[in-house]
Amino acid sequence: MDPRTLDLAAEFCTLVGSPDLLTYLGAQAGDDPVSVRAKLKKRRKYMQGMQGNPKYKKEALFLIKHFGALNDALGNLEAYLEDTRRRSESEHLPVLEMTVRGVLAGGGLTPEQEQFLRHNAIQLGISEQTFEEILRRMAKEAGVPLVGGLPTPPPAPMRGQATDLYAILGVDQGATASDIAVAYQQRRTEAEVSGGATPDFIRKLDIARKVLTNEAARQQYDLTAARTGPPARAREVVPPTSRAATAPPVQRSVEPAVTANLSRLEILGEPVRLLKIGGAGQAEASITIRNGGEGLMAGTAEADVPWMRVSPQRLDPEAVEQELTIRVAADAVPDNATTAVVTIVTDKGERARVVFEVQRSNLGPILVGGVVAGAVVLAIAAGLYLQFG
Amino acid sequence: MSDEEDIVLGIDLGTTFSAMAHVNTYGKPEIVTNAEGFATTPSVVHFYDDDACVVGEEAVKMVVIDPENVVRFIKRHMGEEDFTLEFFGRAYTPQEISALILRKLKEDAEELLGKPINDAVITVPAYFHSAQRGATAEAGAVAGLNVLSIINEPTAAAIAYGLDRIGGSRKLLVLDLGGGTFDVTVMRIEGTKLSTLASDGNAELGGKDWDDRLLNYVAEEFYDKFQLDPRDDAAPYQELYERCLHAKISLSTKDRAVIPVNYRGKRMAVKVTRELFEDLSGDLVQQCEDTANIVLEKAKLTWADLDDVLLVGGSTRMPMIRNMLERLSGKPPASGVNPDEVVATGAALAGVFRHRPNHPALQKQRNAIKQKAKKLKPKPKPKPPSKPRGAVIGLAYGGHVAQQAMNAGDDDLTTGVEADEPEELEPETAALPPVTIEDATTHPLGIIVLDKQRKERVVELIAEGTTLPHEFKGRFAYAYENMTAVRVEVTEGAGTHRDEVTVIGKVELTGLPPRPRGTPIEVIYSYGVDQILNVQVVDVQSGVSRQVDIRFQGGMTSDQVDQARSRNRHMVVD
Numbered sequence: 001m002d003p004r005t006l007d008l009a010a011e012f013c014t015l016v017g018s019p020d021l022l023t024y025l026g027a028q029a030g031d032d033p034v035s036v037r038a039k040l041k042k043r044r045k046y047m048q049g050m051q052g053n054p055k056y057k058k059e060a061l062f063l064i065k066h067f068g069a070l071n072d073a074l075g076n077l078e079a080y081l082e083d084t085r086r087r088s089e090s091e092h093l094p095v096l097e098m099t100v101r102g103v104l105a106g107g108g109l110t111p112e113q114e115q116f117l118r119h120n121a122i123q124l125g126i127s128e129q130t131f132e133e134i135l136r137r138m139a140k141e142a143g144v145p146l147v148g149g150l151p152t153p154p155p156a157p158m159r160g161q162a163t164d165l166y167a168i169l170g171v172d173q174g175a176t177a178s179d180i181a182v183a184y185q186q187r188r189t190e191a192e193v194s195g196g197a198t199p200d201f202i203r204k205l206d207i208a209r210k211v212l213t214n215e216a217a218r219q220q221y222d223l224t225a226a227r228t229g230p231p232a233r234a235r236e237v238v239p240p241t242s243r244a245a246t247a248p249p250v251q252r253s254v255e256p257a258v259t260a261n262l263s264r265l266e267i268l269g270e271p272v273r274l275l276k277i278g279g280a281g282q283a284e285a286s287i288t289i290r291n292g293g294e295g296l297m298a299g300t301a302e303a304d305v306p307w308m309r310v311s312p313q314r315l316d317p318e319a320v321e322q323e324l325t326i327r328v329a330a331d332a333v334p335d336n337a338t339t340a341v342v343t344i345v346t347d348k349g350e351r352a353r354v355v356f357e358v359q360r361s362n363l364g365p366i367l368v369g370g371v372v373a374g375a376v377v378l379a380i381a382a383g384l385y386l387q388f389g
Numbered sequence: 390m391s392d393e394e395d396i397v398l399g400i401d402l403g404t405t406f407s408a409m410a411h412v413n414t415y416g417k418p419e420i421v422t423n424a425e426g427f428a429t430t431p432s433v434v435h436f437y438d439d440d441a442c443v444v445g446e447e448a449v450k451m452v453v454i455d456p457e458n459v460v461r462f463i464k465r466h467m468g469e470e471d472f473t474l475e476f477f478g479r480a481y482t483p484q485e486i487s488a489l490i491l492r493k494l495k496e497d498a499e500e501l502l503g504k505p506i507n508d509a510v511i512t513v514p515a516y517f518h519s520a521q522r523g524a525t526a527e528a529g530a531v532a533g534l535n536v537l538s539i540i541n542e543p544t545a546a547a548i549a550y551g552l553d554r555i556g557g558s559r560k561l562l563v564l565d566l567g568g569g570t571f572d573v574t575v576m577r578i579e580g581t582k583l584s585t586l587a588s589d590g591n592a593e594l595g596g597k598d599w600d601d602r603l604l605n606y607v608a609e610e611f612y613d614k615f616q617l618d619p620r621d622d623a624a625p626y627q628e629l630y631e632r633c634l635h636a637k638i639s640l641s642t643k644d645r646a647v648i649p650v651n652y653r654g655k656r657m658a659v660k661v662t663r664e665l666f667e668d669l670s671g672d673l674v675q676q677c678e679d680t681a682n683i684v685l686e687k688a689k690l691t692w693a694d695l696d697d698v699l700l701v702g703g704s705t706r707m708p709m710i711r712n713m714l715e716r717l718s719g720k721p722p723a724s725g726v727n728p729d730e731v732v733a734t735g736a737a738l739a740g741v742f743r744h745r746p747n748h749p750a751l752q753k754q755r756n757a758i759k760q761k762a763k764k765l766k767p768k769p770k771p772k773p774p775s776k777p778r779g780a781v782i783g784l785a786y787g788g789h790v791a792q793q794a795m796n797a798g799d800d801d802l803t804t805g806v807e808a809d810e811p812e813e814l815e816p817e818t819a820a821l822p823p824v825t826i827e828d829a830t831t832h833p834l835g836i837i838v839l840d841k842q843r844k845e846r847v848v849e850l851i852a853e854g855t856t857l858p859h860e861f862k863g864r865f866a867y868a869y870e871n872m873t874a875v876r877v878e879v880t881e882g883a884g885t886h887r888d889e890v891t892v893i894g895k896v897e898l899t900g901l902p903p904r905p906r907g908t909p910i911e912v913i914y915s916y917g918v919d920q921i922l923n924v925q926v927v928d929v930q931s932g933v934s935r936q937v938d939i940r941f942q943g944g945m946t947s948d949q950v951d952q953a954r955s956r957n958r959h960m961v962v963d
Contacts, residue, residue, distance in 0.1 A: 048474055049456030049623035052630065054601040055608070056620070065471045306672070329605060331598075334672065 009073035092124035263297030299346035399736025405568025408733035416750025436476035441961035444493035468520035488531035516590035543574035545735030567702035569595035584827035587687035596704035871903035894939035
């Protein structure tokens with residue numbers, strides 16, 4: 001079978017959001033290919049009346065233009081289904097691998113994280129067996145020891161390293177904002193007197209002061225530091241491309257050093273996500289947010305582009321965990337749109353952003369490469385070059 | 390009958406509606422009504438058998454009954470090679486479907502005018518690329534028409550509008566928002582010369598997009614209430630689409646519209662205010678505004694430099710478009726122009742200017758200009774008509790209604806108009822001034838060459854916006870030792886890489902004696918007003934040359950056109 005045929009069939013299924021053509025046509029794997037093809041033909045005919053329909057336009061045009069390819073793909077059902085299975089794994093494996101790699105960069109894997117990743121893998125259509133293989137392979141790469149075939153949990157948090165913000169300023173975890181301001185000034189003066197005031201050191205001091213005097217940032221820092229050790233390292237290693245999968249939720253078992261009656265905004269999942277637009281009408285996504293503190297959390301959520309709708313726009317102050325739905329009408333998205341940002345702001349001034357990268361299903365005509373056979377012909381074909389200039 | 394009196398039918402082949410016009414013996418352009426008596430014909434085809442179809446209003450009616458066998462918006466697919474539709478076991482290309490619309494127009498015009506019609510000028514959006522232009526010409530050929538030229542819609546509109554404004558120097562912005570295409574063109578009228586300064590557009594933006602916004606809104610409202618989506622079934626969708634279309638039209642004159650939805654036994658009336666509609670489609674208006682600004686920038690003009698803003702296409706009736714233009718230009722759009730008819734009228738005029746240089750009306754005007762020059766009269770006074778038949782020819786557009794009435798064959802009404810408006814009878818203006826039309830390219834043309842590193846790249850030879858006719862002459866050289874043949878690949882589109890452009894033709898010079906690297910080769914591109922590119926490749930040393938006319942190809946070979954024509958001829962078109 002022509003690989004282009006299978007490519008088009010796969011592209012079409014992505015467009016209509018169907019796992020394969022048989023499901024799309026309401027047919028079974030054991031059905032007679034003749035009857036399956038008859039269903040496809042009927043569907044095409046029906047879709048001729050849907051070309052102008054904004055909800056089905058892309059589906060209709062694809063069926064009309066590439067009917068031949070889809071029909072060919074259904075000629076050998078076994079080969080087609082095998083190809084579909086291989087595609088779905090190869091499409092999702094890199095995503096899962098990157099997510100696993102990102103988590104293991106924290107130094108290990110907690111049972112909660114493992115459970116989350118496993119769930120994620122199953123959702124991506126990856127078998128548990130394949131998932132465990134990936135886990136072992138990635139653990140080996142990251143140098144995380146295995147226990148019972150699974151990576152061990154991450155080591156306890158380490159304080160006193162270069163990236164420990166408290167250590168940089170020489171204060172303890174209970175330091176107040178004014179303690180920090182005083183400590184900052186002291187460290188800076190000391191360094192300037194001793195000649196150790198390198199720009200790098202000053203920058204570190206500045207960061208430490210900024211993070212630890214901002215309540216929200218400090219809570220987040222405390223939590224992350226408690227979970228994965230030096231946070232800076234983890235952040236450096238997580239590849240930004242792991243955006244399509246959701247990362248493990250922020251763990252709640254560790255009690256952060258917070259005073260009572262404060263809310264704390266937590267976003268579950270990756271800060272950068274993929275929003276697939278293609279085919280029918282609307283694309284949807286969701287953001288799950290959680291109140292990790294104890295007080296009420298009121299606030300708002302909004303997108304920075306007019307074509308993206310967030311609902312609800314006001315957070316439920318009493319909810320511990322709530323889901324925001326993101327809706328985009330495919331037709332409303334301008335052609336040049338690449339990203340949209342949803343910003344969530346609480347009344348305590350905490351702010352979190354989730355970036356959606358817009359990905360369109362590619363429907364454009366694919367150029368068939370016109371390779372000219374033989375070097376001599378090629379020389380003739382391109383046998384001119386600019387004489388001027 | 391002499392050739393000069395043969396009718397050139399000007400055809401505006403639109404995405405949603407088509408119109409046609411001709412220039413009568415007195416030099417007056419007239420809209421030709423269809424058999425149903427309307428100035429515009431919906432570009433909709435309904436197939437009811439393997440050799441029979443109906444075009445126009447009747448086909449629109451069938452869309453809610455038999456949506457699978459009705460074709461709309463075929464213009465959006467012109468020039469797409471892999472697009473075919475199937476009806477009663479037969480496949481049709483976009484060219485063939487457009488040809489059915491053209492045949493209906495041609496036959497209706499023949500019936501009304503009582504003469505056979507062979508020659509036509511068909512308009513296309515300025516931003517159509519060569520494959521789309523080629524496909525349009527092919528559609529004409531399939532319909533049995535001799536397509537004399539393909540002309541840009543804004544140019545046609547400017548000709549029709551500018552006809553009674555020639556003599557001075559004016560700059561004109563034409564905003565053409567039709568059912569499915571959009572373009573903006575800046576033109577200059579200088580004496581009797583009309584030229585295109587800049588043009589840009591989007592072949593996939595039109596009134597249909599506004600309809601869809603309304604449709605999506607209504608469908609979502611309905612869904613919110615009943616969890617049923619009327620877009621999910623073909624016939625209810627078509628019915629709702631028709632309703633949204635009409636609601637859109639009434640929102641141009643009214644503040645609110647109600648769209649009734651009846652789907653699977655559930656009923657709902659969705660109210661839409663003009664304000665809401667403008668919110669739903671604000672970004673589309675923004676796109677129009679951006680394009681208009683880009684075109685002005687390309688023409689190196691500002692809004693203040695423009696003398697007129699001309700609105701073309703039914704979608705420009707929407708107040709949001711008018712307001713946007715009024716805000717930008719600081720003046721109301723030109724009035725007295727029927728946006729549905731002005732393109733066809735201009736196409737008919739262009740047909741005479743370009744292809745009937747000895748048309749009696751042109752002769753008459755030449756004489757009139759001579760006489761006027763002698764008398765040095767600033768403004769000719771109205772004179773009684775020399776012939777009673779000439780009476781129905783009014784001034785420019787004031788006479789439209791009268792013409793249509795006459796075309797419908799209602800003699801009483803014609804006489805009535807004659808009696809009512811005697812001051813409009815002016816034989817001198819009824820003659821045609823000889824207008825020169827200078828179109829411009831809307832896509833750059835180039836050539837594929839090798840650079841010094843022998844890497845392929847595209848070099849632009851004729852830039853976008855170049856006034857036609859235009860000739861480019863340039864020297865290139867052998868890239869390799871002992872080459873015996875040279876192939877010139879002509880490209881269309883912006884870009885420096887082969888994948889970014891389209892190769893629209895090839896010219897090969899073979900059998901040359903082997904000579905060293907650097908041997909010069911001359912390449913000449915001449916691009917005529919008829920939108921045909923002549924490419925000549927000359928071996929400078931021996932003088933051997935080869936010329937090829939590159940007509941824009943829509944993807945059909947001449948054999949295929951012939952076959953399609955005979956198929957088309959056997960098709961019953963009602």
